[in-house]
Amino acid sequence: MTSTGFLLWQPSVPTERIVRALRDADHLTSDTVRFDQLAEWISTRRSWHVRIRTVLRAGRPRPVAFIALPDHLDRDLEERLHGQLDEVPGQRLLLRARPELAAQWLHRRHVLGGGTRDLDDYLADGALLASLRRSAETLDRLTTWCDAVVDVEHPDGESALFLEVLRRLGAPEPQAPFKLPGELPMSTRGVEILRRLNGYVESAAERELVRAFCQRTFRSATLAEATAMPDEQWAQLETALSRHAADGHAS
Amino acid sequence: MRTVLHLGAHKTGTSLIQKYFRDNPRLTAEVGIAYVPRGDMNHLVRWGTEAEKHPERLRDRLTNEAARAAEVILVSHENALGRPVVAGRDGLYPKALRFARALLAICEQTPDLDPHIVYYVRPLEEFLESYFLQTVHQGRTHSFAEWFARFDPASLAWGPVIAALDETFGADRVSVGDFREIKQGQHQFLRNFIRRAGLPEPPEVAYIPIRNPSVSDRGLRMALDINPLLKDPKERKAVRGFLQRNFNNRRETRARPMPESVREQLRRSDEPDYQRLAARARVSLGGAVDSSA
Numbered sequence: 001m002t003s004t005g006f007l008l009w010q011p012s013v014p015t016e017r018i019v020r021a022l023r024d025a026d027h028l029t030s031d032t033v034r035f036d037q038l039a040e041w042i043s044t045r046r047s048w049h050v051r052i053r054t055v056l057r058a059g060r061p062r063p064v065a066f067i068a069l070p071d072h073l074d075r076d077l078e079e080r081l082h083g084q085l086d087e088v089p090g091q092r093l094l095l096r097a098r099p100e101l102a103a104q105w106l107h108r109r110h111v112l113g114g115g116t117r118d119l120d121d122y123l124a125d126g127a128l129l130a131s132l133r134r135s136a137e138t139l140d141r142l143t144t145w146c147d148a149v150v151d152v153e154h155p156d157g158e159s160a161l162f163l164e165v166l167r168r169l170g171a172p173e174p175q176a177p178f179k180l181p182g183e184l185p186m187s188t189r190g191v192e193i194l195r196r197l198n199g200y201v202e203s204a205a206e207r208e209l210v211r212a213f214c215q216r217t218f219r220s221a222t223l224a225e226a227t228a229m230p231d232e233q234w235a236q237l238e239t240a241l242s243r244h245a246a247d248g249h250a251s
Numbered sequence: 252m253r254t255v256l257h258l259g260a261h262k263t264g265t266s267l268i269q270k271y272f273r274d275n276p277r278l279t280a281e282v283g284i285a286y287v288p289r290g291d292m293n294h295l296v297r298w299g300t301e302a303e304k305h306p307e308r309l310r311d312r313l314t315n316e317a318a319r320a321a322e323v324i325l326v327s328h329e330n331a332l333g334r335p336v337v338a339g340r341d342g343l344y345p346k347a348l349r350f351a352r353a354l355l356a357i358c359e360q361t362p363d364l365d366p367h368i369v370y371y372v373r374p375l376e377e378f379l380e381s382y383f384l385q386t387v388h389q390g391r392t393h394s395f396a397e398w399f400a401r402f403d404p405a406s407l408a409w410g411p412v413i414a415a416l417d418e419t420f421g422a423d424r425v426s427v428g429d430f431r432e433i434k435q436g437q438h439q440f441l442r443n444f445i446r447r448a449g450l451p452e453p454p455e456v457a458y459i460p461i462r463n464p465s466v467s468d469r470g471l472r473m474a475l476d477i478n479p480l481l482k483d484p485k486e487r488k489a490v491r492g493f494l495q496r497n498f499n500n501r502r503e504t505r506a507r508p509m510p511e512s513v514r515e516q517l518r519r520s521d522e523p524d525y526q527r528l529a530a531r532a533r534v535s536l537g538g539a540v541d542s543s544a
Contacts, residue, residue, distance in 0.1 A: 189480055196476045200469055200498075209497060217489045 005169035006092045008069055010139060013097035013105050014223055015152055017182040021162050024181055078138060082145060092146040093168050099136045100237040101227060111195045114207045123240045158223045185226040190218025252317050252324060254364050255448045256354060259329035262381040263371035263430040267437055268444050269327050271458045282451040283322030287312060292328035299333040299350030306357045313361045323450055335382055341406035348415035355419050368420050369448045372409045372528050373430035375521035380509040384465050390487035392478045395508035410524045429532035447535045470498030471506040
């Protein structure tokens with residue numbers, strides 16, 4: 001029997017286009033599960049592996065289960081997830097990002113949702129840092145449980161990342177040339193422009209208007225551009241996260 | 252051949268006039284008007300400099316237009332006399348005399364050309380505020396106070412600009428227009444221009460309503476906040492269009508960046524000069540229009 005691939009990915013990091021490309025790949029049979037569904041199945045003792053087996057019985061090649069992880073996993077739920085997944089043989093692949101990128105991407109989500117706080121202000125929120133730290137700890141544990149971990153910041157770009165994920169899942173590569181689906185994300189400059197404009201909007205309709213405009217106008221050509229930041233800002237992020245981690249462990 | 256040079260000023264309805272003639276080539280050709288579109292004039296005059304550096308380009312174009320058996324040639328570009336204000340230089344359009352002379356030289360070198368100038372003015376305080384907003388539309392990041400501090404307000408007046416044109420072409424060849432005539436509607440504004448310029452009137456003088464509103468107070472603040480982050484003209488154009496469409500003075504409070512004290516001071520200093528020019532504008536229409544209505 002063809003083995004199952006499990007692709008787990010970290011939330012709030014730039015993986016949308018990769019996951020969508022994998023879902024669209026016709027040589028894969030995918031079944032995507034939102035984490036809240038998975039949590040419900042686990043908590044109601046409905047078996048996750050039954051679901052996977054249904055996919056397997058469909059007789060299509062390369063079944064892959066896509067699992068979007070939550071911002072952070074409850075420890076108990078995490079144990080149960082491991083237990084359920086352990087019952088199904090397969091390649092477990094984790095798509096993850098370094099914590100600084102996750103923090104940057106969370107800030108982006110804040111701005112896309114109409115937020116006006118700049119990155120410094122956003123990181124001053126202790127609850128956010130605590131959440132990021134718990135998320136990183138969960139991911140560290142998942143790292144040991146997974147067969148492979150792939151960093152979303154592939155040195156050769158998103159297409160190369162897509163191919164690497166396929167290889168790791170044991171799936172054949174698509175015919176070249178291929179194009180990743182979906183829109184490229186806004187550049188970091190676009191996010192800053194949107195953040196400033198958010199400070200002037202007076203209604204939900206206006207918020208949507210400026211968001212759509214910025215998304216159209218300040219699209220980045222590559223993922224690297226979408227996440228580009230000056231070195232000092234990355235260093236600042238790293239310091240904030242490591243300081244909080246140290247504080248957390250000390251307490 | 253009568254050749255009408257419509258030279259501005261900025262912010263006095265030049266876009267409406269240029270778009271009407273650009274978009275109605277058949278109507279205007281029917282009555283014998285050969286129009287040189289603004290897009291072409293961009294290359295031929297730029298900010299007045301091109302007519303000075305490469306006069307042969309505009310001269311050749313005018314020669315070609317004259318050969319097309321038209322009755323009258325119309326060229327229009329508000330940049331032809333240079334920038335309205337220049338940091339460190341006194342006066343409105345401080346290079347007007349220099350560039351007007353360059354234009355006259357071109358006309359004199361072109362056989363059988365009979366140049367006539369049409370120049371619109373508007374109250375100084377409105378003009379300066381509107382031009383400041385245009386600089387922000389175009390991507391600048393200065394406040395009104397920062398921008399205005401670069402000029403000597405006492406030196407800003409329309410009189411010397413018109414005097415430069417009169418001196419160069421002769422006052423009988425310079426028709427002054429009053430932008431306040433726009434209050435009579437854009438169709439009448441176009442008819443007035445045609446009459447003032449001595450052009451044959453096309454069978455239909457009408458144009459789709461120009462929707463070119465200025466940004467609102469909020470739109471201005473948005474522009475000033477994000478302009479420093481824009482990187483090229485394409486982005487600046489996109490932002491300008493977005494703000495003009497969605498955060499404009501038709502929907503919400505008009506942007507009035509000029510302090511009231513400055514407005515009042517300019518109004519007082521401009522009024523005698525402006526009254527004189529407004530009277531001249533009425534004469535250029537045969538005294539039929541009350542532009543201050």
